[in-house]
Amino acid sequence: MTCPVRIALVGCGSEKREVPSPARDLYTGPLFKGALREALALAGEERTAILSAEHGLVHLDEVLKPYDLHLASLPRAKREEWGRATAGALVERFGASTAEVHILAGAPYVEALRPHFPASWRVVVPMEGLTQGGRLSWLKRAREARTASAAAVIARADFVAPVSREWLAESRGRQLRYFLPDCDDRVDPDFDFATDTRSAKGAWETEQYAHQLYPSPNFDGLLVSRMEAESPRAKARRLAELGVHRYLRVPPAVPVLGDCGAFGYASEAAPPFSTEDMLAYYTQLGFDMGVSLDHIAAVAASDEDRRARYELTLQNASDFLRGHRAAGHAWQPWGAVQGWSPATYAEAARQVVAMGYHHIALGGLVMAPTEAVLAILQEVHQVVPASVGIHLFGLARAEAARAFVALGVRSVDSSSPLRRAWLHARENYITLDGDAYAAVRVPYANGRAAKSLAGETLAKAQRLEKSCLEGLAACERGPVPAGLLDALEEYEALTLPGRKSMRAENQRTLEAQPWRTCPCALCQRHGIQVLVFRGNDRNRRRGFHNVWAWYRLLGKALRREAAPVVALVGGSQLDLFNLGSVTRAPAYAATTGGVA
Numbered sequence: 001m002t003c004p005v006r007i008a009l010v011g012c013g014s015e016k017r018e019v020p021s022p023a024r025d026l027y028t029g030p031l032f033k034g035a036l037r038e039a040l041a042l043a044g045e046e047r048t049a050i051l052s053a054e055h056g057l058v059h060l061d062e063v064l065k066p067y068d069l070h071l072a073s074l075p076r077a078k079r080e081e082w083g084r085a086t087a088g089a090l091v092e093r094f095g096a097s098t099a100e101v102h103i104l105a106g107a108p109y110v111e112a113l114r115p116h117f118p119a120s121w122r123v124v125v126p127m128e129g130l131t132q133g134g135r136l137s138w139l140k141r142a143r144e145a146r147t148a149s150a151a152a153v154i155a156r157a158d159f160v161a162p163v164s165r166e167w168l169a170e171s172r173g174r175q176l177r178y179f180l181p182d183c184d185d186r187v188d189p190d191f192d193f194a195t196d197t198r199s200a201k202g203a204w205e206t207e208q209y210a211h212q213l214y215p216s217p218n219f220d221g222l223l224v225s226r227m228e229a230e231s232p233r234a235k236a237r238r239l240a241e242l243g244v245h246r247y248l249r250v251p252p253a254v255p256v257l258g259d260c261g262a263f264g265y266a267s268e269a270a271p272p273f274s275t276e277d278m279l280a281y282y283t284q285l286g287f288d289m290g291v292s293l294d295h296i297a298a299v300a301a302s303d304e305d306r307r308a309r310y311e312l313t314l315q316n317a318s319d320f321l322r323g324h325r326a327a328g329h330a331w332q333p334w335g336a337v338q339g340w341s342p343a344t345y346a347e348a349a350r351q352v353v354a355m356g357y358h359h360i361a362l363g364g365l366v367m368a369p370t371e372a373v374l375a376i377l378q379e380v381h382q383v384v385p386a387s388v389g390i391h392l393f394g395l396a397r398a399e400a401a402r403a404f405v406a407l408g409v410r411s412v413d414s415s416s417p418l419r420r421a422w423l424h425a426r427e428n429y430i431t432l433d434g435d436a437y438a439a440v441r442v443p444y445a446n447g448r449a450a451k452s453l454a455g456e457t458l459a460k461a462q463r464l465e466k467s468c469l470e471g472l473a474a475c476e477r478g479p480v481p482a483g484l485l486d487a488l489e490e491y492e493a494l495t496l497p498g499r500k501s502m503r504a505e506n507q508r509t510l511e512a513q514p515w516r517t518c519p520c521a522l523c524q525r526h527g528i529q530v531l532v533f534r535g536n537d538r539n540r541r542r543g544f545h546n547v548w549a550w551y552r553l554l555g556k557a558l559r560r561e562a563a564p565v566v567a568l569v570g571g572s573q574l575d576l577f578n579l580g581s582v583t584r585a586p587a588y589a590a591t592t593g594g595v596a
């Protein structure tokens with residue numbers, strides 16, 4: 001059975017503006033405004049229209065001149081004609097198959113329209129028989145009920161997911177703690193994979209974080225960058241109101257680290273925040289640790305600019321610690337360190353430690369090869385006492401984990417394991433033994449990837465899409481169905497033209513069935529769907545699985561049980577990072593260079 005289309009119609013009002021205006025703004029009476037608000041809540045922008053005595057069926061944004069005509073004042077035959085024409089226009093716009101029409105208009109409109117709707121249409125007149133005063137109070141109550149249910153949804157979402165004592169003990173004992181940067185990575189917990197439908201509109205209150213879907217967090221803490229946290233505005237407001245822990249739904253025992261998100265403004269002349277700003281921001285939002293305001297030196301436009309960024313970062317670190325001490329904040333201050341060579345990083349680290357910091361954070365290294373990072377760390381290690389913890393921004397490299405620890409690194413962060421689920425060309429799903437598989441691409445035939453399809457080609461694409469999805473679901477129960485690889489290849493050529501064929505990768509994934517052997521909660525629950533490259537609810541779940549696997553791989557590497565992690569190493573890291581506005585490749589001096 002197909003779901004009926006819901007349409008809402010609003011009757012025009014007699015109070016009007018005196019200048020030509022879009023229909024939604026032309027009528028100014030409280031009854032029209034209330035009815036329009038209700039109609040939009042019922043049917044949305046696309047399926048809401050206005051009934052005008054003068055113009056018949058009117059789009060919300062159609063510009064109308066003021067006029068003065070009441071349907072009730074027309075002779076019966078004219079009303080009849082109006083009803084037939086307006087119902088005809090509705091059928092033309094929405095088709096004649098099943099529909100549910102909500103009419104929020106007076107009796108003359110309803111009486112004129114009702115006889116002319118197709119028999120398969122259901123007509124709902126919620127305010128039938130009510131006086132004008134009755135309709136106003138009905139609209140008021142409907143609005144209150146809607147607001148109350150929205151508040152109830154938010155109230156249900158506003159809680160923190162518990163974490164176990166075991167996880168806490170293990171996490172605190174880790175030699176190298178892993179922070180997961182938050183970029184609103186959430187999914188619909190009740191997404192229906194069989195019918196491909198969401199249970200609710202995607203929003204903070206209806207979605208869940210990875211740590212709500214796994215028995216325990218797959219990280220030792222979360223990282224929130226201010227550049228990420230400030231947009232959209234609604235997010236910034238909610239964060240300010242709830243604080244970071246409640247926003248992220250983690251208890252106070254899970255540490256949340258804050259930074260500025262310097263890659264997001266790396267190409268600007270100066271950071272968009274001030275040190276005072278940052279101190280207030282970390283305090284108001286309830287961070288556990290906050291990093292001083294930095295500006296990436298390695299991507300500077302000139303030697304002079306590089307030097308200025310370096311000095312600015314040091315000056316900010318000094319002001320930050322002074323401000324922090326003066327105010328007696330309870331959260332931990334971390335000093336940011338920038339540089340462009342082993343010697344410049346080491347000199348900055350030395351100065352920041354001398355200021356009195358117990359924790360320093362090295363930034364600007366995301367794009368540096370592991371050997372360059374190790375060379376920098378070796379110099380930094382010489383000047384940083386063992387009591388000072390070092391954090392590496394954006395660098396989660398399992399192959400170097402033990403070397404990092406030996407050089408004083410106590411924590412790292414990276415969203416690379418998560419994002420490779422949809423950003424990497426072919427290594428989208430990682431396994432506990434360090435292997436990687438391609439996800440099987442079945443983009444939505446009506447989605448972005450295929451928006452140029454039309455007519456016959458679109459119909460063909462839709463048939464192929466259906467058979468690919470059915471074939472993949474069959475892989476869950478048995479061997480790869482005959483013809484599936486062909487269908488996938490054909491569909492890929494239609495929807496992702498110009499891409500190299502993924503046939504060999506698809507075959508490898510479908511024959512190896514890595515989802516069957518993965519013990520993680522998401523693979524256990526959703527099986528092959530985690531390996532299908534299609535929309536947020538599948539792709540991000542695969543990202544969550546990757547973080548789960550990566551967190552364990554890191555643990556193995558630290559315990560010297562390192563499996564080959566080749567798939568996670570090297571140049572492929574580069575395209576996994578959202579580098580914001582960075583347009584220049586950073587220059588790292590290969591060897592020791594003085595602070596010029």
Ligand SMILES: [Zn+2]
Pocket residue numbers: 518519520521522523524545
């Ligand atoms: Zn898994």
